Amino acid sequence: AQSVAQPEDQVNVAEGNPLTVKCTYSVSGNPYLFWYVQYPNRGLQFLLKYITGDNLVKGSYGFEAEFNKSQTSFHLKKPSALVSDSALYFCAVRDEGRRALTFGSGTRLQVQP
Amino acid sequence: NAGVTQTPKFQVLKTGQSMTLQCAQDMNHEYMSWYRQDPGMGLRLIHYSVGAGITDQGEVPNGYNVSRSTTEDFPLRLLSAAPSQTSVYFCASQGAPGNTIYFGEGSWLTVV
Numbered sequence: 277a278q279s280v281a282q283p284e285d286q287v288n289v290a291e292g293n294p295l296t297v298k299c300t301y302s303v304s305g306n307p308y309l310f311w312y313v314q315y316p317n318r319g320l321q322f323l324l325k326y327i328t329g330d331n332l333v334k335g336s337y338g339f340e341a342e343f344n345k346s347q348t349s350f351h352l353k354k355p356s357a358l359v360s361d362s363a364l365y366f367c368a369v370r371d372e373g374r375r376a377l378t379f380g381s382g383t384r385l386q387v388q389p
Numbered sequence: 390n391a392g393v394t395q396t397p398k399f400q401v402l403k404t405g406q407s408m409t410l411q412c413a414q415d416m417n418h419e420y421m422s423w424y425r426q427d428p429g430m431g432l433r434l435i436h437y438s439v440g441a442g443i444t445d446q447g448e449v450p451n452g453y454n455v456s457r458s459t460t461e462d463f464p465l466r467l468l469s470a471a472p473s474q475t476s477v478y479f480c481a482s483q484g485a486p487g488n489t490i491y492f493g494e495g496s497w498l499t500v501v
Contacts, residue, residue: 325489
């Protein structure tokens with residue numbers, strides 16, 4: 277079975293500071309990893325994904341994520357946070373044999389001006 | 390560029406009523422799915438379909454039915470609504486495996 281853990285319900289960071297949103301996963305085969313962002317009363321928007329290749333993946337809005345196979349982690353990062361980055365962030369995983377995603381419980385990012 | 394379209398956006402139902410959440414995509418995607426989102430639980434898969442005429446159960450299928458008569462449409466039916474089905478529902482579609490999954494804007498359902 278595949279699973280995802282986002283250990284922090286909320287992350288607070290000051291504008292201009294770097295941010296990290298944590299994600300760890302468990303799959304039986306090779307993982308496909310995704311980050312999505314959700315703004316209030318909206319659907320989920322795709323940020324980035326890791327399928328194969330370079331462990332550092334760059335995505336939308338200046339976000340990036342690092343795939344670490346030994347630690348089974350896929351943390352989301354941004355060098356300099358913006359107030360407009362405040363939203364709910366979801367990590368998701370599926371193994372290569374399935375189509376359905378398994379989502380983490382979400383992390384609320386609050387960027388203070 | 391419509392993408393994934395869900396209707397209605399908001400609905401209030403009485404316990405025992407039935408209704409259908411509509412989902413349509415215009416990207417010719419084979420794979421479609423329905424998730425529900427509840428506070429602190431992320432998104433949980435209800436049902437999914439890998440193509441027209443093929444559906445299967447996800448993690449939380451009880452109380453819901455689906456059908457896939459066309460590639461474009463994947464409606465979700467609540468047979469007899471219960472307060473436990475109060476949630477936000479998201480439809481999603483995907484092309485080839487490994488491709489990005491696209492989500493609709495969500496349907497907010499309250500069962501009283």
